[in-house]
Amino acid sequence: MTTKLIKIGDAAQLLGVSIDTLRRWxxxxxxxxxxxxxxxxxxxxxxxxxxxxxxxTNHRNLALEWVQSPNGFTLNPQIHCETRDVxxxxxxxxxxxxxxxxxxxxxxxxxxxxxxxxxNNSYDHNLGNWPDxxxxxxxxxxxxxxxxxxxxxxxxxxxxRHARPELKNxxxxxxxxxxxxxxxxxxxxxxxxxxxxxxxxxxNPLSLDFQTGNAFLHMKQHNNNLFIQEANTTIKGxxxxxxxEKNQ
Numbered sequence: 321m322t323t324k325l326i327k328i329g330d331a332a333q334l335l336g337v338s339i340d341t342l343r344r345w346x347x348x349x350x351x352x353x354x355x356x357x358x359x360x361x362x363x364x365x366x367x368x369x370x371x372x373x374x375x376x377t378n379h380r381n382l383a384l385e386w387v388q389s390p391n392g393f394t395l396n397p398q399i400h401c402e403t404r405d406v407x408x409x410x411x412x413x414x415x416x417x418x419x420x421x422x423x424x425x426x427x428x429x430x431x432x433x434x435x436x437x438x439x440n441n442s443y444d445h446n447l448g449n450w451p452d453x454x455x456x457x458x459x460x461x462x463x464x465x466x467x468x469x470x471x472x473x474x475x476x477x478x479x480x481r482h483a484r485p486e487l488k489n490x491x492x493x494x495x496x497x498x499x500x501x502x503x504x505x506x507x508x509x510x511x512x513x514x515x516x517x518x519x520x521x522x523x524n525p526l527s528l529d530f531q532t533g534n535a536f537l538h539m540k541q542h543n544n545n546l547f548i549q550e551a552n553t554t555i556k557g558x559x560x561x562x563x564x565e566k567n568q
Contacts, residue, residue: 325354325363334369335463348420350462372463380561383457383470387555392453392472402455404443411436414460414467422564430524431564435467437513438530438560446473451556465564473557476532490533495548498537518546529561541565 332339345351346362351372353362379399386392401407411432418428442456450473457470477493483502487493496502497514518539521528527540536551 324366325356326366326369328353328362328364331364331369335372344421345462348417350417350421379459379461380466380468383459383468384555384559386457387470387472387557387559388553392556395457399457399459400455401439401458404440407439407443407456407458408436410458411439417460427525427564430520431467431526431562434517434520434526434528434562435469437517438558438562439469441513442469442471442473442558445479446471446557449474467562468560469562470559471557475557476535490535491548491550494530494532494535494537495546498546498548518544525565527563527565529563531555531559532557 326334328339328342332342335342342351342353342364343362346353351368353364355361356363382395382399386395401410414435415428415432418431422428439456439458446454453472455471457468459468460466461468475490475493476497477487477490480493480496480502481487484493484496487496498518499515501515517528520526521539522541522544525541528538530537531551532555534551534554536549538547
């Protein structure tokens with residue numbers, strides 16, 4: 321089967337980016353070209369461009385489907401970090417890649433810090449207690465500058481109930497996690513770490529969508545008020561999207 325190749329200009333037009341951006345992506349290894357001919361002109365596989373055009377929707381929907389499904393399903397190892405060391409390694413790689421494509425103004429480090437806090441919570445509070453599939457879904461949508469995280473763990477309500485047994489539902493648990501200091505052993509990191517996430521988001525050009533159980537939270541820069549409500553669907557564990565809002 322012949323692989324259809326398209327010129328770099330055509331690829332740039334389809335993706336809505338400049339040719340220079342494609343060259344930077346190629347150099348950074350985030351979206352590779354195919355070199356042909358004696359002069360090594362850049363071409364792109366049409367299938368790769370097509371996949372990238374749909375990747376944000378596909379991967380976000382895939383993550384959501386994964387946490388909504390009753391029994392889960394096997395993920396591509398490239399987006400599934402079964403253990404913490406795999407997650408940390410890929411997080412460091414992402415920080416390096418973002419640092420090469422964005423201005424160095426601190427926003428990359430802050431986005432990585434928020435991602436690390438949320439991702440590490442998944443391992444901290446499910447160690448030895450994963451209900452079915454261990455590890456987290458981790459994907460960076462370059463076009464929309466969004467980081468997608470998901471796990472099929474116990475969720476915020478279950479872990480916070482160890483210290484706050486009076487919590488009735490996921491909406492209450494999510495509110496406590498982002499606003500109150502929680503005492504206790506396991507839940508302490510989650511409860512207090514998410515307040516760090518809140519402070520970073522409210523003071524910087526970032527936004528966060530976070531769901532656990534049937535509770536959904538949205539927050540963004542310059543708005544310290546939390547928007548928390550019941551979601552239309554219920555998920556296992558947690559599902560988060562961190563977006564870099566600044567025009568980088």
